Amino acid sequence: MVVVIGAGATGLGVAWDLALRGVEVTVIDQSGIGFGTSGRFHGLLHSGARYAVTDPTAAQDCREENARLRTIASGAIEDTGGIFVRTQDDDPAFETAWLEGCNRAGIPATRLDPQKVRMRYPEVTGRIASAYTVPDGVLEGFHLMQLVAQDITAHQGTVLTHHHVSAVTTVDGRVAGVTAEGPGGQVHLHCDAVVNAAGPWAGRVAELLGDPIPMHLSYGLMLLFAQRKFPLVINRMKAPGDGDIFVPHQRVTILGTTDIAQDSPEAPAIVQSEVERLMTLGRELIPSLDSWRVLRAFTGVRPLYEGETHAASSREVSRDFKVIDHHARHGPAGAFSVVGGKWTTFRLMAERTSDMVAGYLKVSSPCVTAEARLGSPPAKMAAPESVLCECERVCASDLRAVKGSVDEWRTATWFSMGPCQGTFCAHRVTALRHAVFPEEDPDEMIRHLRAERAKGMIPVLWGANAREYALQQAVRFQTLEEGESL
Amino acid sequence: MTRVTVVGQGPAALFAASLIREAGHECIIVSESEGSLPLWSGTFDFHAPVGDVSNPWSLLDNQPISLSGQEWKSLWESLARFEREAGIPVPDLLPSRGLFTITCTGREKPVFMVPAWQYAQEAAQPVWFVGFDGLADSMAAFQCGAYQKHTGVEANYCEIPKPSKWTPTWGAVRWAAYVDSDGGLDWLKRALQKVSPDIPPGWPVLVPQVIGRKFPERNLRALQMATGHPVFEYPLPPPSLGGMRIRDRWVWNLKQSGVQFLAGRVTLAEPSGQISLEDGREWRSDHIIVASGGILGGGLEISVDGKVHDTLRKEVLGSITVRQDLQMQEWGRLADDGTPRITTCGAQCRGWNPNRDSNGGALILATVFQGLNREGLVAVGPPGAVSERSVSHVE
Ligand SMILES: Cc1cc2nc3c(=O)[nH]c(=O)nc-3n(C[C@H](O)[C@H](O)[C@H](O)COP(=O)(O)OP(=O)(O)OC[C@H]3O[C@@H](n4cnc5c(N)ncnc54)[C@H](O)[C@@H]3O)c2cc1C
Numbered sequence: 001m002v003v004v005i006g007a008g009a010t011g012l013g014v015a016w017d018l019a020l021r022g023v024e025v026t027v028i029d030q031s032g033i034g035f036g037t038s039g040r041f042h043g044l045l046h047s048g049a050r051y052a053v054t055d056p057t058a059a060q061d062c063r064e065e066n067a068r069l070r071t072i073a074s075g076a077i078e079d080t081g082g083i084f085v086r087t088q089d090d091d092p093a094f095e096t097a098w099l100e101g102c103n104r105a106g107i108p109a110t111r112l113d114p115q116k117v118r119m120r121y122p123e124v125t126g127r128i129a130s131a132y133t134v135p136d137g138v139l140e141g142f143h144l145m146q147l148v149a150q151d152i153t154a155h156q157g158t159v160l161t162h163h164h165v166s167a168v169t170t171v172d173g174r175v176a177g178v179t180a181e182g183p184g185g186q187v188h189l190h191c192d193a194v195v196n197a198a199g200p201w202a203g204r205v206a207e208l209l210g211d212p213i214p215m216h217l218s219y220g221l222m223l224l225f226a227q228r229k230f231p232l233v234i235n236r237m238k239a240p241g242d243g244d245i246f247v248p249h250q251r252v253t254i255l256g257t258t259d260i261a262q263d264s265p266e267a268p269a270i271v272q273s274e275v276e277r278l279m280t281l282g283r284e285l286i287p288s289l290d291s292w293r294v295l296r297a298f299t300g301v302r303p304l305y306e307g308e309t310h311a312a313s314s315r316e317v318s319r320d321f322k323v324i325d326h327h328a329r330h331g332p333a334g335a336f337s338v339v340g341g342k343w344t345t346f347r348l349m350a351e352r353t354s355d356m357v358a359g360y361l362k363v364s365s366p367c368v369t370a371e372a373r374l375g376s377p378p379a380k381m382a383a384p385e386s387v388l389c390e391c392e393r394v395c396a397s398d399l400r401a402v403k404g405s406v407d408e409w410r411t412a413t414w415f416s417m418g419p420c421q422g423t424f425c426a427h428r429v430t431a432l433r434h435a436v437f438p439e440e441d442p443d444e445m446i447r448h449l450r451a452e453r454a455k456g457m458i459p460v461l462w463g464a465n466a467r468e469y470a471l472q473q474a475v476r477f478q479t480l481e482e483g484e485s486l
Numbered sequence: 487m488t489r490v491t492v493v494g495q496g497p498a499a500l501f502a503a504s505l506i507r508e509a510g511h512e513c514i515i516v517s518e519s520e521g522s523l524p525l526w527s528g529t530f531d532f533h534a535p536v537g538d539v540s541n542p543w544s545l546l547d548n549q550p551i552s553l554s555g556q557e558w559k560s561l562w563e564s565l566a567r568f569e570r571e572a573g574i575p576v577p578d579l580l581p582s583r584g585l586f587t588i589t590c591t592g593r594e595k596p597v598f599m600v601p602a603w604q605y606a607q608e609a610a611q612p613v614w615f616v617g618f619d620g621l622a623d624s625m626a627a628f629q630c631g632a633y634q635k636h637t638g639v640e641a642n643y644c645e646i647p648k649p650s651k652w653t654p655t656w657g658a659v660r661w662a663a664y665v666d667s668d669g670g671l672d673w674l675k676r677a678l679q680k681v682s683p684d685i686p687p688g689w690p691v692l693v694p695q696v697i698g699r700k701f702p703e704r705n706l707r708a709l710q711m712a713t714g715h716p717v718f719e720y721p722l723p724p725p726s727l728g729g730m731r732i733r734d735r736w737v738w739n740l741k742q743s744g745v746q747f748l749a750g751r752v753t754l755a756e757p758s759g760q761i762s763l764e765d766g767r768e769w770r771s772d773h774i775i776v777a778s779g780g781i782l783g784g785g786l787e788i789s790v791d792g793k794v795h796d797t798l799r800k801e802v803l804g805s806i807t808v809r810q811d812l813q814m815q816e817w818g819r820l821a822d823d824g825t826p827r828i829t830t831c832g833a834q835c836r837g838w839n840p841n842r843d844s845n846g847g848a849l850i851l852a853t854v855f856q857g858l859n860r861e862g863l864v865a866v867g868p869p870g871a872v873s874e875r876s877v878s879h880v881e
């Protein structure tokens with residue numbers, strides 16, 4: 001039995017890989033699936049081109065995994081393609097190096113006529129010097145995590161959410177079990193091996209293993225705009241920096257990101273000056289950016305591994321990942337950590353990690369995830385029903401079908417995440433929730449839903465979003481009389 | 487004849503237009519969209535009078551603009567008169583104390599002047615909630631539970647099934663159109679008759695505010711007859727039929743009295759009295775009353791750098807440095823900003839926060855009065871009661 005700590009992309013990937021090898025596995029998360037970085041990322045299925053110059057290993061891994069994921073999980077990946085645009089302000093020497101890097105990593109980059117790019121995408125700056133297409137895609141993180149979790153369960157694995165792992169026990173220098181705190185109290189799980197896939201929390205979990213590892217945490221800010229402004233990913237061709245990618249994610253467009261070192265694994269509060277800086281950078285590629293309808297801002301924390309070298313900035317820390325056998329260092333036998341990497345490379349990270357775990361457990365079955373196929377979720381029932389969330393067209397039956405907390409209802413259905421940011425559905429969902437789970441406190445729930453939305457809206461109060469927020473305030477205080485409870 | 491242009495079509499603009507017409511001036515209303523009335527139930531509030539308020543006028547001393555009690559009283563009477571002339575069923579006598587209505591989430595909300603279709607009481611009492619299956623904002627079970635929890639008063643509820651015509655596209659306005667139709671009213675009468683034996687005698691029956699757009703009085707009377715209980719509506723979040731009815735009737739009344747309504751976006755309002763529209767139209771009037779609302783109404787805009795812009799006069803009025811909840815009262819301008827011929831009223835005025843203070847009605851009355859009075863367009867109340875000095879701003 002193996003316990004995987006962390007149900008983000010990486011931990012789910014490891015549990016899935018092991019389950020498919022026939023290993024008994026439980027993946028544990030302190031909150032819901034994807035409430036760490038894997039639910040707070042940019043949504044880009046990297047072609048590898050971004051790392052072509054600075055990080056050749058990551059570039060090649062991304063290229064291979066990008067191609068694989070398209071077949072493994074076609075339902076959660078959109079084959080948008082992407083372009084790299086060099087503006088007249090960017091270094092032409094980088095273009096040469098970039099083309100060489102793509103060539104070396106096997107990433108197909110095809111030159112485009114800058115004039116034609118301008119004509120097709122008139123919002124892109126007129127200062128295009130050159131442009132190339134690359135096989136970027138869009139990765140629907142929550143959707144893919146759901147598919148993986150379903151397949152884990154289908155292979156006799158267990159996904160245990162809302163349990164915080166607080167201790168790892170050893171017997172004679174070997175991992176023997178973990179202790180986790182959940183809503184029903186403490187649980188003890190016996191296991192033969194433990195995998196630390198705790199993302200930004202990996203440093204803390206490594207301490208539980210008695211073998212600290214050096215992490216380099218930094219957070220990135222992303223701005224989400226209404227509407228799919230482009231049919232494909234737009235990257236700026238320069239050394240990876242801030243505010244240089246626009247990703248069309250379903251019906252919205254996400255601009256990101258930034259890179260600011262921090263100590264805490266928790267996603268931080270948003271700083272106003274950072275928002276303005278990201279807008280300034282975004283305008284260099286899209287001069288009309290101010291006229292776009294901003295919806296909200298959010299942050300995610302990069303779980304990069306510092307290894308033995310000390311990089312000057314986290315952009316220089318490799319996006320390559322590292323699998324650590326703690327027994328080879330100062331830790332117990334049967335303890336492994338997987339750190340760094342990208343969402344795009346989660347399957348490869350899982351394969352390498354599981355190979356090591358399987359070796360330790362003397363399991364000979366090989367990794368089969370590269371050949372696996374993850375299905376699509378069942379189609380929606382068509383019985384006519386009232387819509388509770390009009391922006392995302394969510395009905396009561398969609399919500400009832402999801403197991404878990406109200407936040408899991410939200411991330412599974414996307415209710416309250418559209419242009420009105422919960423103005424018209426937060427109270428309706430609270431009422432439904434109250435009907436299904438009468439023991440939950442509805443006042444607390446509506447406060448929580450409002451606070452969750454306000455966190456993302458308040459840092460970007462301009463234009464139509466400020467207007468929406470003014471309406472939301474009036475609805476909350478004047479028509480629902482939420483005033484005294486907030 | 488003095489020619490006045492009012493920019494906006496929200497409650498402030500309509501109140502201003504009524505006063506301007508009553509004083510015998512020519513009035514043009516120009517607005518880009520329909521204003522905020524269709525978003526709320528149209529119960530004009532002033533300063534959340536909670537508990538026993540034997541003299542509600544005393545509360546008005548706490549408003550950002552201080553007017554004499556006599557002025558407040560005659561302003562409220564003007565509003566009630568204009569509404570009644572337009573056929574809106576507001577009481578003849580102003581209430582002497584604050585009232586409560588009930589929201590769709592079962593909260594008690596303080597209100598003041600309430601049209602007869604809406605439920606309002608001085609204190610919590612037992613009520614029977616009726617939810618409509620298929621109307622997302624009528625959540626009777628939840629509403630009833632919350633009402634009992636927050637008031638400690640007895641209540642009960644039932645939910646009536648959808649009519650056969652229902653489809654998932656039915657919003658509040660479609661429901662109201664259905665109830666206005668003979669078939670719809672019949673359906674509702676029968677559905678309520680079926681549950682009325684369960685309802686304790688004397689308990690008011692509360693239904694969502696979708697009981698018709700054109701004939702709510704007739705419909706509610708019919709339901710009252712059918713059930714033998716007093717039947718009232720409780721207000722819903724936007725779009726709100728209460729506000730729509732008030733707007734429909736008030737606008738129609740103003741049109742009949744000769745007010746011209748123009749649709750268009752004003753891009754410039756100048757001290758010379760010149761108005762320019764986005765589509766190229768322009769004209770001059772003797773006075774411009776800017777009732778273009780706040781951030782929601784469109785009179786104010788926030789740019790990416792946090793600056794607050796006046797969209798008509800192209801000026802920066804301030805900026806938000808630390809992004810936090812919109813503090814409405816911090817921006818906007820005063821009617822008395824010194825510019826001749828142009829004056830501001832309604833939600834754009836600085837110093838008011840109707841969300842926090844539940845005084846949206848007082849805001850409209852006081853700022854419109856202040857603006858029109860400054861322009862010398864109206865005098866409210868007994869002759870001599872209005873002087874420049876009585877209109878002062880409390881900082
Ligand atoms: C701003 C930003 C943008 C990004 N954009 C992209 C992109 O476009 N494309 C791409 O491929 N990659 C992107 N990445 C990288 C990618 O998102 C991450 O590498 C990946 O999501 C990490 O997944 P993870 O599972 O390792 O960590 P996480 O998703 O953080 O999962 C760790 C989980 O462990 C749980 N946990 C921690 N401690 C405990 C404990 N003690 N007990 C139980 N559970 C615990 C946490 O709750 C969490 O759910 C981006 C990253 C950032 C920060």
Ligand SMILES: Cc1cc2nc3c(=O)[nH]c(=O)nc-3n(C[C@H](O)[C@H](O)[C@H](O)COP(=O)(O)OP(=O)(O)OC[C@H]3O[C@@H](n4cnc5c(N)ncnc54)[C@H](O)[C@@H]3O)c2cc1C
Nearest residue numbers: 494495496498518519522531752778779783832833846847
């Ligand atoms: C959801 C909600 C609930 C409320 N509940 C209550 C309540 O219960 N009780 C209460 O007393 N008050 C309530 N209010 C009212 C609120 O308190 C304000 O007093 C009110 O909205 C302000 O009205 P206004 O006429 O000043 O502006 P608005 O109603 O916002 O009208 C502004 C008008 O100006 C027009 N306009 C703006 N810019 C231009 C331009 N450039 N060119 C042409 N036209 C333009 C707009 O199209 C619009 O017609 C509520 C408001 C809302 C939104």
